[in-house]
Amino acid sequence: xxxxxxxxAFNSLSQRVYAELSDRGHxxxxxxxxxxxxxxxxxxxxxxxxxxxxxxxxTALPEEVWREHTCLIVHPxxxxxxxxxxxxxxxxEGAAQWGVTVLQAEAGMDAxxxxxxxxxxxxxxxxxxxxxxxxxxxASAAVLxxxxxYADGSFKPRPQSDPGIRVVWRDFFRQERxxxxxxxxxxxxxxxxxxxxxxxxxxxxxxLGREVFLHGGHVEDRLRGAPGALLATRAGAVCRATRExxxxxxxxxxxxxxxxxxxxxxxAASVLAGFPAPPGTDRGxxxxxxxxxxxxxxxxxxxxxxxxxTFTDIRYRRQGAVGFLDFSFPGGAMSTDHCRRLLxxxxxxxxxxxxxxxxxxxxxxxxNGIHLGVIEASADPAAExxxxxxxMNDLVEAVLRTTDxxxxxxxxxxxxxxxxxxxxxxxxVWCREGAVLNxxxxxxxxxxxxxxxxxxxxxxxxxxxxxxxxxxxxVSAVTAARIGLVDRRMPVPPQGFTAEVARTAAELxxxxxxxxxxxxxxxxxxxxxxxxxxxDHRRDELARMHAVFxxxxxxxxxLRSAFVRKLPHGSARPLAAGGAR
Numbered sequence: 004x005x006x007x008x009x010x011x012a013f014n015s016l017s018q019r020v021y022a023e024l025s026d027r028g029h030x031x032x033x034x035x036x037x038x039x040x041x042x043x044x045x046x047x048x049x050x051x052x053x054x055x056x057x058x059x060x061x062t063a064l065p066e067e068v069w070r071e072h073t074c075l076i077v078h079p080x081x082x083x084x085x086x087x088x089x090x091x092x093x094x095x096e097g098a099a100q101w102g103v104t105v106l107q108a109e110a111g112m113d114a115x116x117x118x119x120x121x122x123x124x125x126x127x128x129x130x131x132x133x134x135x136x137x138x139x140x141x142a143s144a145a146v147l148x149x150x151x152x153y154a155d156g157s158f159k160p161r162p163q164s165d166p167g168i169r170v171v172w173r174d175f176f177r178q179e180r181x182x183x184x185x186x187x188x189x190x191x192x193x194x195x196x197x198x199x200x201x202x203x204x205x206x207x208x209x210x211l212g213r214e215v216f217l218h219g220g221h222v223e224d225r226l227r228g229a230p231g232a233l234l235a236t237r238a239g240a241v242c243r244a245t246r247e248x249x250x251x252x253x254x255x256x257x258x259x260x261x262x263x264x265x266x267x268x269x270x271a272a273s274v275l276a277g278f279p280a281p282p283g284t285d286r287g288x289x290x291x292x293x294x295x296x297x298x299x300x301x302x303x304x305x306x307x308x309x310x311x312x313t314f315t316d317i318r319y320r321r322q323g324a325v326g327f328l329d330f331s332f333p334g335g336a337m338s339t340d341h342c343r344r345l346l347x348x349x350x351x352x353x354x355x356x357x358x359x360x361x362x363x364x365x366x367x368x369x370x371n372g373i374h375l376g377v378i379e380a381s382a383d384p385a386a387e388x389x390x391x392x393x394x395m396n397d398l399v400e401a402v403l404r405t406t407d408x409x410x411x412x413x414x415x416x417x418x419x420x421x422x423x424x425x426x427x428x429x430x431x432v433w434c435r436e437g438a439v440l441n442x443x444x445x446x447x448x449x450x451x452x453x454x455x456x457x458x459x460x461x462x463x464x465x466x467x468x469x470x471x472x473x474x475x476x477x478v479s480a481v482t483a484a485r486i487g488l489v490d491r492r493m494p495v496p497p498q499g500f501t502a503e504v505a506r507t508a509a510e511l512x513x514x515x516x517x518x519x520x521x522x523x524x525x526x527x528x529x530x531x532x533x534x535x536x537x538x539d540h541r542r543d544e545l546a547r548m549h550a551v552f553x554x555x556x557x558x559x560x561x562l563r564s565a566f567v568r569k570l571p572h573g574s575a576r577p578l579a580a581g582g583a584r
Contacts, residue, residue: 005032005050006024006054006056007050007054007055008024008034008056009064010033010057011035015439016077018477019479020077022439034047044068047072054072056074057076061087063112068108074108076107078104078105079101079138080102081103082120084104085113086112086173086174086175087112089101090133090134090138094198095199102120102141103120104117104119105145119144119146121142123138124137132366132497136437136497140496178204178206181199181207183206185231187246189246189247189248193250197217197218197219197252201218201220202334205268210275215258218254222248222313223313228249229244230246234299235298238315239253239271240252252271253314253316254271265569267569268333268334269376270338303315316331323509323512325511328363329365335370335371336377339377346397346401349402359410360411361410361413362410364415366435371418372395372422373421385553395452399428403458404528407525409521412425412429412431414489415435417439419441420442420449421451423441423488424455428453431491433491434483434492436494440479440489441478442488448559448562451548452541452544453544456540457531462487467486
């Protein structure tokens with residue numbers, strides 16, 4: 004069918020629905036509702052779709068659209084659940100099971116007839132992780148079922164007035180409900196509030212006399228202090244004491260001031276570093292100044308004992324003949340510091356006698372490449388872009404030059420741009436079934452680097468590499484496996500991915516041909532180096548990126564600013580109606 008997606012943003016769920024509908028032969032167009040009702044109406048007139056699907060919508064569809072066309076709305080709640088903050092309520096109320104409903108648009112919010120509904124478990128993870136994992140799995144299954152039912156023509160959607168559906172209206176989940184009482188709330192309560200708002204909208208709080216939004220939360224098992232006190236920093240996060248424990252907060256976002264540009268999330272310590280010391284602070288007294296550069300740096304070993312309950316964004320562990328280097332950065336973004344610390348950890352892993360090394364392996368994002376938020380916040384975004392890209396290149400090159408073992412990239416979630424190229428530097432790429440890959444840079448106005456001119460064509464061929472980078476469209480795990488981007492698809496739920504990777508990696512390490520495979524990859528690397536050295540790829544890619552970074556008029560700068568602030572940008576439209584066939 005001809006299907007039009009209407010979405011407030013071309014986010015992870017919208018991309019997944021787009022990719023998986025396209026996989027099934029549907030012709031899919033996309034229009035962003037953030038560009039206004041006129042843009043939606045124009046797209047409908049131009050595309051003349053047989054069906055309209057709204058996988059992620061913050062505003063109502065124009066009445067003219069839903070009255071004249073069948074419009075299916077994806078709601079992140081079970082049948083009968085209504086309101087704009089469904090997931091927030093589910094996490095806040097400790098729901099063990101939740102659901103996704105595909106319903107038909109009508110005048111009442113979330114009140115339309117039900118075309119499909121799929122339930123899912125709610126693990127103790129952040130809302131954004133849940134959204135990209137269990138919610139996305141359920142939403143994809145529900146959309147595909149609803150579209151199939153619509154195409155068949157015989158299915159009658161179920162009215163929500165049916166006796167078996169209990170209708171519950173849930174109001175917008177306001178900051179008053181999210182507020183943390185550091186004196187009274189338990190650590191478990193604080194973590195629940197942080198996780199329910201980790202990506203958006205954050206928890207409004209006051210730190211060092213300034214209003215900020217707290218994003219993300221991890222438990223701390225040893226550090227203690229007066230409730231609300233800042234205790235330490237680690238990997239850009241800050242540790243804050245609760246009533247009887249402490250939590251790590253990875254990111255902060257200052258509250259918007261009148262007339263200032265929209266602020267955005269970035270590493271917590273870097274945000275606090277820009278705040279003045281509180282009035283009356285005695286800077287000469289050790290520990291009295293709570294600015295991050297005066298807080299102690301609390302370090303933990305790379306091989307963290309399994310009984311430790313604390314925050315770390317990079318871990319290494321050995322399991323038999325397999326080494327696992329796991330990393331998890333907020334939003335999948337990798338700053339200069341992230342890349343350098345991960346490279347140090349990679350070198351540590353190479354010093355361990357394991358014939359198989361797994362990169363990644365946890366749920367949610369693998370990597371989305373350079374950290375646009377840190378770059379945007381820097382005093383010199385061009386220079387920071389350059390430093391970040393070179394650090395990312397150093398990491399990818401280290402993986403490419405590893406010839407004494409097999410390296411596996413295990414993608415439990417989405418990857419984009421340089422993050423995809425980091426995965427492609429490995430010998431094998433394993434991907435959870437629901438992951439979405441964006442192996443391109445063009446939508447940020449960039450040519451790309453991270454040795455993509457070497458790794459992408461060798462995987463998929465020159466013609467497909469040109470198409471992927473030129474069309475700049477999301478790719479499902481199924482298509483990625485079909486074209487050679489991915490070696491192994493893993494049809495497991497997000498919670499089961501790590502165990503499945505460990506099991507499969509152990510099998511790989513026990514394979515009788517492992518030694519011959521390692522020898523063969525070393526021979527191929529030598530031959531490729533003689534044909535065209537990696538240094539040539541790096542030089543040519545970086546020359547084109549340097550020209551963009553240091554051109555103040557380049558589109559990259561406006562696109563980056565709009566992206567981190569979540570603002571609409573004309574040239575950032577994912578797909579024009581009628582343009583994606």
